[in-house]
Amino acid sequence: MKTESTAKYVLRLTLTLLIITTLVAASLAGVNSITKPEIDRINAEKTQKAIEAVLPGGGEALESFPDETGLVTAVYQGESGYAVQVAPAGFDGEIDMMVGVGSDGSVLGISIISHTETAGLGAVAADSGEKGQAFRSQFTGLTGQVLVTKDGGTVEAITGATITSRAVSQGVTAALACVADLG
Amino acid sequence: MNFKKQLYEGVLTKNPVTVQLLGMCSTMAITTSLFNGLGMGLAVTIILTCSNILISALRKVIPSEIRIAAYITIIAGFVTIVDLLLQAFIPALSESLGVFIPLIVVNCIILGRAEAFASKNGVLASAVDGITQGIGYTLALVIVCVIRELLGSGTFGGGLLNGGQGFRIIPEQYPAMLLVMPVGGFLVLGCVIAGSQWLMKHLEKKSKKKEAAKR
Numbered sequence: 001m002k003t004e005s006t007a008k009y010v011l012r013l014t015l016t017l018l019i020i021t022t023l024v025a026a027s028l029a030g031v032n033s034i035t036k037p038e039i040d041r042i043n044a045e046k047t048q049k050a051i052e053a054v055l056p057g058g059g060e061a062l063e064s065f066p067d068e069t070g071l072v073t074a075v076y077q078g079e080s081g082y083a084v085q086v087a088p089a090g091f092d093g094e095i096d097m098m099v100g101v102g103s104d105g106s107v108l109g110i111s112i113i114s115h116t117e118t119a120g121l122g123a124v125a126a127d128s129g130e131k132g133q134a135f136r137s138q139f140t141g142l143t144g145q146v147l148v149t150k151d152g153g154t155v156e157a158i159t160g161a162t163i164t165s166r167a168v169s170q171g172v173t174a175a176l177a178c179v180a181d182l183g
Numbered sequence: 184m185n186f187k188k189q190l191y192e193g194v195l196t197k198n199p200v201t202v203q204l205l206g207m208c209s210t211m212a213i214t215t216s217l218f219n220g221l222g223m224g225l226a227v228t229i230i231l232t233c234s235n236i237l238i239s240a241l242r243k244v245i246p247s248e249i250r251i252a253a254y255i256t257i258i259a260g261f262v263t264i265v266d267l268l269l270q271a272f273i274p275a276l277s278e279s280l281g282v283f284i285p286l287i288v289v290n291c292i293i294l295g296r297a298e299a300f301a302s303k304n305g306v307l308a309s310a311v312d313g314i315t316q317g318i319g320y321t322l323a324l325v326i327v328c329v330i331r332e333l334l335g336s337g338t339f340g341g342g343l344l345n346g347g348q349g350f351r352i353i354p355e356q357y358p359a360m361l362l363v364m365p366v367g368g369f370l371v372l373g374c375v376i377a378g379s380q381w382l383m384k385h386l387e388k389k390s391k392k393k394e395a396a397k398r
C-alpha cells in the first residue's frame with residue numbers, strides 16, 4: 001500500500017468498483033431475460049381476467065380514450081359495454097382496478113387487480129371473502145357520481161377503511177365519466 | 184466450525200430482530216399473516232446468505248475505502264434477482280410483500296452482517312452466519328405474524344393454509360383490528376422482545392445454577 005502511487009491507488013479503487021458493478025449488471029441482465037417473458041405473461045393474464053370479470057365476453061383495447069380525471073389507464077371495448085382500467089390513489093399507493101360499464105352507462109361490476117392497502121382493513125376491498133364481495137357488489141348498477149355514505153352517497157364504506165372505499169368510489173366515478181365521454 | 188453456537192446466537196442471544204433491533208421496517212409492515220412472515224424470512228435468509236458468501240470471498244479484494252459502495256451494489260444485485268424470480272414464479276408472494284422485497288436492499292440486517300461478520304470471516308463461517316441470522320429473523324417474524332394474525336384477524340396460516348383463507352379460530356366480529364395496523368406491530372414486537380429477554384435471563388440463571396451445583 002505504501003509503495004503505491006496516488007494515481008495507481010485511485011485507479012485500483014475505481015477499477016474494483018467498476019468490475020463489481022459490471023458483473024452485477026451482467027447477472028441482472030441474465031436473470032431479467034429469463035423472468036421477463038414470465039412476468040409479462042402473468043401481468044397480461046391478470047388484466048385479461050379482470051376484464052372478463054367485469055365485462056362478459058371480454059373486450060379489445062382502445063387506442064385513445066377521453067380521460068379528464070387523469071385516473072384512466074386503459075379502456076377495453078366489448079359487445080356489452082366497456083371495461084375501464086383506473087388507478088385511483090388509495091390509503092397506501094395506487095389501486096389498480098377494472099370497472100365494467102354497460103351500454104346503458106351503469107356499472108356492471110368492479111374488480112381490483114393490484115393494491116397495497118392495509119391487510120385486514122383496506123385490503124378487504126380486494127379480497128375474495130364475503131366482506132370483499134359484498135363491498136364490491138354495491139357498485140353494480142350505479143351511475144354518475146359515486147360516493148360513500150359519509151360523503152352523502154350510497155356506498156357503505158369498509159369498516160376502518162374510508163379512504164380506500166373513497167378511492168374505489170372515485171375510480172368508479174372516473175370510469176363512468178370516461179364512458180359517458182366516449183358516447 | 185461452531186454451527187450450534189452460531190444458531191443459538193442467531194435465534195436468541197444475537198437475534199437480528201429482538202436483540203440487534205435491525206430491519207424494523209419490514210418487521211412492522213409485513214407481519215400480518217403467516218405466509219408473509221415465512222416468505223419475507225426466506226427471501227431475507229437467501230439474500231443474506233448469498234451476499235455474506237460473496238462479500239466474504241471478496242473481502243481481501245475490496246479496498247476498505249469503497250467497501251460500503253461495493254457491498255450495497257452486491258446486495259442490491261441479489262435483492263433484484265430474488266425480486267424478479269418471485270415476480271415470475273411466486274407472483275402471489277411478490278404481490279403480498281409488494282415494495283418490501285426491493286426494500287430488503289436497505290434492510291440493515293444484510294449490510295450489518297456484511298460489515299460486522301462477512302468482511303472479517305471466512306466463506307464457510309459467513310455462509311453459516313447468513314443462514315443462522317436468517318433463521319433468527321424468520322423465527323422472530325413468524326412469532327410476530329402468528330400473534331398479530333390470530334388476535335388481529337382471528338385466523339391462523341392466512342395466505343398459506345386452507346386455500347389461502349387460513350383457519351378461522353376467533354369468529355369474525357371479535358378480533359382486535361388494532362393489532363393488524365402498524366401500531367399493533369409495535370405492541371406485539373415489544374411483547375416478543377420482552378419474552379425473549381425473559382427467556383435469556385431464565386436460561387442464564389439455569390446454567391449458573393448448574394455450575395454452582397457442580398462445585
